[in-house]
Amino acid sequence: MAAQFQGLKFELEYPHSVGVYDQYEDAQKAVDFLADQKFPVENLAIVGTDLKLVERVTGRKNWGSVLTQSVLTGISTGLLVGILVALFSPEGQFLPMLLVALGIAIVLNVIFGAAIYAMSGGRRDFNSVRTTIPSKYEILCEHKHAAQAREKLLGMPGARATLFE
Incomplete structure (x- = not known):
């Protein structure tokens, strides 16, 4: 072993x-x-x-839950990328850079989340968490x-x- x-x-x-x-x-x-x-x-x-x-199984997956999850993921990704970009931006550009990164991340996550859900064709219409014990x-x-x-x-x-x- x-x-x-x-x-x-x-x-x-x-x-x-x-x-x-x-x-x-x-x-x-x-x-x-x-x-x-x-x-x-x-x-x-x-x-x-x-x-x-x-x-x-934690709940049923529907358009509302998919879009909500996509927005939340976009916020966390946008904040992370926005803070990193804003740290290296010229002075006075911190907030605008952060907001632009946040907006782009939310929009992209919603587009991709919606596209993936639409293409799933109703397969696996539930959310869940997995663990091995x-x-x-x-x-x-x-x-x-x-x-x-x-x-x-x-x-x-x-x-x-x-x-x-």
């Missing part, structure tokens, strides 16, 4: 499972318990397993420290994990 994430190494040498928890907080408490027991926690990883994609949280440990981690976790008060031998 090896992965790189922004310069950090998430690599364990021959990882072994030392516990599986239903809640992230329980896995976190187990690692904290091991840290309190002077266990070398740099040999551990908490891994979310049995992933599920959950999509929460794990069903379980597994603590993995370097093979050379796994037995020690399991032994210490057995002594954890109120331990609610499935421990592996």
Whole structure:
């Protein structure tokens, strides 16, 4: 199991499972318990397993919601671009540059938002948010420290994990 994430190494040498928890907080408490027991926690990883994609429908999509969302996106984009452009504009031009960028961004976002909605042909006429959530949280440990981690976790008060031998 090896992965790189922004310069950090998430690599364990021959990882072994030392516990599986239903809640992230329980896995976190187990690692904290091991840290309190002077266990070398740099040999551990908490891994979310049995992933599920959950999509929460937030509302019906219609022309009003599409145009409102397009205007709001245009405002945020226009403010960002407008402030950047205005910072490098001649003195006294800050407000006019900001307003021009804001207006252009709103108009373009409304045009593109309306065109995309019109071309969708009624497919996916709803707004939603998506997230991926794990069903379980597994603590993995370097093979050379796994037995020690399991032994210490057995002594954890109120331990609610499935421990592996």
